[in-house]
Amino acid sequence: MKILAIESSCDETAAAVVENGRHVLSSVVATQIEEHKLYGGVVPEIASRRHCESIVGVVREALERAGCTLKDLDAVAVTYAPGLIGALLVGVNFAKGLSLSAGLPLIPVHHLRSHIASNYITNPTLEPPFLCLVVSGGHSHIIEATDYTALRILGKTRDDAAGEAFDKAARAMGMPYPGGIHLDRLAETGNDQAFRLPRPTVDGAPLDFSFSGLKTAVINILHNAKQKGETINTADLAASYRKAVVDCLVKNFLRAADETGHQKLVIAGGVSANALLRRRLKAECSRTGRMLFMPDLSLTGDNAAMVGAQAYYEYRAGHTAGMELNACAQRAIDLG
Numbered sequence: 001m002k003i004l005a006i007e008s009s010c011d012e013t014a015a016a017v018v019e020n021g022r023h024v025l026s027s028v029v030a031t032q033i034e035e036h037k038l039y040g041g042v043v044p045e046i047a048s049r050r051h052c053e054s055i056v057g058v059v060r061e062a063l064e065r066a067g068c069t070l071k072d073l074d075a076v077a078v079t080y081a082p083g084l085i086g087a088l089l090v091g092v093n094f095a096k097g098l099s100l101s102a103g104l105p106l107i108p109v110h111h112l113r114s115h116i117a118s119n120y121i122t123n124p125t126l127e128p129p130f131l132c133l134v135v136s137g138g139h140s141h142i143i144e145a146t147d148y149t150a151l152r153i154l155g156k157t158r159d160d161a162a163g164e165a166f167d168k169a170a171r172a173m174g175m176p177y178p179g180g181i182h183l184d185r186l187a188e189t190g191n192d193q194a195f196r197l198p199r200p201t202v203d204g205a206p207l208d209f210s211f212s213g214l215k216t217a218v219i220n221i222l223h224n225a226k227q228k229g230e231t232i233n234t235a236d237l238a239a240s241y242r243k244a245v246v247d248c249l250v251k252n253f254l255r256a257a258d259e260t261g262h263q264k265l266v267i268a269g270g271v272s273a274n275a276l277l278r279r280r281l282k283a284e285c286s287r288t289g290r291m292l293f294m295p296d297l298s299l300t301g302d303n304a305a306m307v308g309a310q311a312y313y314e315y316r317a318g319h320t321a322g323m324e325l326n327a328c329a330q331r332a333i334d335l336g
């Protein structure tokens with residue numbers, strides 16, 4: 001089954017053709033990051049406009065690279081939630097138009113489900129059940145996947161998402177948007193014991209995360225140093241901060257694994273590219289004999305190949321939509 005997938009939930013316009021949920025025939029991503037960088041973050045109105053401008057060319061290129069025409073496709077899939085509403089609407093309306101005109105089934109896909117599905121492309125043998133840490137710019141979830149479309153949230157952030165926490169701290173340290181990757185690179189050169197930072201926990205909810213206090217601690221360190229005219233070693237601060245965030249993620253994820261008994265651990269989302277998170281989980285899993293699955297680095301950020309992968313399983317579960325499909329800015333992953 002060949003699915004044309006479309007993604008426009010944030011600042012990447014993407015299209016891909018994916019066969020049977022695992023085999024990527026083409027994947028095209030047009031990123032807007034350079035433009036949003038000027039403002040230090042994503043400007044929703046600009047994002048929507050750029051999606052409108054790019055979507056026709058991106059979809060055409062995805063079809064061309066896959067050697068397909070609309071006649072070769074079996075369905076059209078689209079990210080419909082969660083994300084920036086104006087951005088999502090561009091992809092949803094385009095996909096609806098294509099589905100109607102070409103007479104193809106329309107498959108709505110939840111963005112976080114598709115991040116998880118990036119692992120089906122990289123790891124062809126991976127099948128549910130498994131436990132997944134989904135860490136992106138907008139979400140930090142510990143998810144139990146009992147089937148491809150049966151997902152349960154075991155833990156989540158109470159405030160900032162992990163990616164947001166990385167980006168805000170990186171911005172305070174003077175790095176360009178999105179700062180997560182820059183902070184990660186700089187941290188590789190720093191001393192992670194140089195600054196004492198908290199490891200926040202949530203009372204009564206040991207699998208939940210809270211990152212806003214940690215981020216504020218870093219901002220306070222920077223402000224205090226500035227007021228005193230002292231210089232800070234940002235590589236050391238980045239290393240100490242990255243270690244604190246990763247300690248929280250790894251601790252809760254492994255606790256969830258202990259509590260549920262899952263032996264297959266999966267990570268997904270933009271922050272799953274983090275070098276320390278990958279190293280720590282690899283070490284923990286080889287120590288405890290658990291299996292670790294990670295998406296290829298090229299699939300950790302937003303793309304449409306992962307949408308096409310999840311769409312295949314949504315379709316098999318009977319999850320299609322008609323012309324009434326609308327975009328949703330917020331929607332829980334377990335609702336589909």
Ligand code: KG4
Pocket residue numbers: 010115135136137138139162163164166167178179180181184269270271272273274275300301302
């Ligand atoms: O999944 P994603 O591409 O978009 C959302 O759905 O939000 O995630 C983007 C987030 C950004 O916050 C970005 O800074 C973060 O992922 N990120 C990283 C790294 N690469 C991307 N965070 C930490 N370390 C990285 N290497």
Ligand code: ZN
Pocket residue numbers: 111115136137269270301302
């Ligand atoms: Zn994403």
